[in-house]
Amino acid sequence: MTADASSTTDYLNRLTTALDELDLSRVADWGSRLARLGGNGRRLLVAGNGGSAAQAQHLTAELVGRFQTERPPMSALALHAETSSVTAISNDYGYEHVFARQVRAHARPGDTVLLMSGSGRSANLLRAAEAAREVGAVTWALTGPAPNPLAALVDEAVTVTAQAVSTVQECHLVVIHLLCAAMDAAVAAREAVAADAAGSGPPVPPPSSTSSPEPVGERRPAAARGVRANLVVVGDAFLDHDHLGRVERVASDEPALVVAGGTTHKRPGGAALAAVLSARQGHAVTLVTALGRDAGGDRLRTLLDEARVEVVDLGLDGPTAVKTRIRAAGRTLMMLDEHDVCPPVGREGETALAAARRVLMAAGGVLVSDYGRGVAAHTDLRAALAEAARRSPLVWDPHPRGAVPVPNTAVVTPNSREARGIASLAGSDTLSDDVEAARAVGRAWGPVQVALTRHEHGAVLLADADLAPLVVPTRVAAGRKADPCGAGDFFAGHLAAMLAGGRLPSEAVASAVWAASAYVAGGGPRFLDDPPDGGSPMAGLANAEPAAAARGAIELARAVRARGGTVVAAGGCFDLLHIGHVRLLEQARQLGDCLIVCLNSDDSLSRLKGPSRPIVPAAQRALMLEALASVDAVLVFEEDTPEAAIRALRPGIWVKGGDYSGMKIPEDELVGSLGGRTVVVPFVAGWSTSSLIESARTLR
Structure with missing residues (x-):
């Protein structure tokens, strides 16, 4: 093979790998939502720089015109194509404001703003995302590898795992075409339902009695079948x-409130x-x-x-x-x-x-x-x-x-009390009694997997009545006045969506527990008072799983603010967690209704502390922090400072350790501009990560 042929093969292999890792279920979901967006008279605004600008205009042309099938036109604008606005805004306000000012002018609550970037770091796109949130628009992003500031700032992101910008842009073009195809399919399906409801067209044939079911445990997920x-x-x-x-x-004539x-x-x-x-x-x-x-x-x-x-x-x-x-x-x-x-x-x-x-x-x-x-x-x-x-x-x-349940049901979701009633069992809400109730339900209704919900204790998944259960505890504290109404509905709906997206039952149940916990922490059914898709605190909880921890932190902050609570945040490296860290975070948590830790990524920490750091990778540092009772969520940031993380969280209180007492705190001005306050809490003297590392070296 010649050198040219080898480089071509390598290039195509990298492209194939990147395409295989695309989140196709999210792309399909975006297409469906675009169909509803156009049907409800709302619009899509798209922005990008360079090659991404060309692709943004490609997408809007397909939506205003047509992709493959005939359908009503959709209102879609490529912001860079407004050349007079672009040059005037750049001249008067600076290029970093070129898209944000257009978003403030054109976007309305319920509209969607899609931002495209190979790096995910363009300042003008970050400003546009902030502007979209201010006006109540939904924000999506197409970016290169995660994590990156833009993906962390928007409501939802599709990221491409590729180092070459050209590969990222080619994947973005595929996503654009998939979006258009999914939108065409959603419009066609909606029109077919409307035709059926109006009595036109032949009825769907009744189910065939000759088809053979796939075994529940081996059924391929819907997303895998396309x-x-x-x-x-x-x-x-x-x-x-x-x-x-x-x-x-209390009433004077009888004991009634x-x-x-x-x-x-x-x-x-x-x-x-x-x-x-x-x-x-x-x-x-x-x-x-x-x-x-x-x-x-x-x-x-x-x-x-x-x-x-x-x-x-x-x-x-x-x-x-x-x-x-x-x-x-x-x-x-x-x-x-x-x-x-x-x-x-x-x-x-x-x-x-x-x-x-x-x-x-x-x-x-x-x-x-x-x-x-x-x-x-x-x-x-x-x-x-x-x-x-x-x-x-x-x-x-x-x-x-x-x-x-009908035959071939994948998962049943009784709560503890319902399961005991189905199985005619006595008992309490202990883990042991709940597992036995789940076993009994599985035997009575099997073969079926049982995801028994345990209220504030999480859930138990029993894939088989004779196997050990998967126990998933909650991850978000609900608070004293949390309203659990609808938590079971939220859990079941999230579980069904995760299974439809191709997730394993164990992954889907864990994600559903964490999502339902965040829903309760965010005020339960109170968030229904917010406009749909308009910055709702629960938007995007379909990704409330460990891999989307940054997004979960931002959603939690929104939810706490939506119910009038105080968001507390603190930042640091937290490399080799010690008693000083624990005391700092315990004190910080007492100042508000949730505590979110902004954590330096591995690269960020190396730039700050030197090439020998970190000792502990960011993923493990985040898990240890999340294990503390005082910490509600962790947001890992890539930059040298937590500025982007603070902008995304908008904390009411930003906490620093007592070693900053009497000093100018770098984040103070930014936190104040967002309506928050910076405070200092006492620290435990004699403890630092650097001293621990030095002690370990001395002992060795």
């Missing part, structure tokens, strides 16, 4: 009322809440349910439409069920359940059932959110669910009055 990882939620929908008041006295004043918030409940929570995580969601034709049903339809949840309505035989919670001082005092069980009647006949079968057959993942009111027990619908379970992962969230 199926678009959209999510279908099936179940009973309610309208929930949350009345938030205050308790100032008197709730005074307050406000009532209306939101989706039951399977409708599960669907909205999944949509808020960025998934394309269709809800198959039965809605009443009354004021409550109309309100529920409006709420689902605002959350961008597509609905297939089977029709309800009676009024919409309404559940009311009376809450005060961060606790639920009473729950009212209005209306008896009203089963679905199939008001639209075969038309609605055909539409339901169609979306189930095309689903990347299915969640059955059974609340015991008849949807999951519907005979024809169950046949379609059983067939869908052969094609894609199906998660069944059961109810004590609900139906038995």
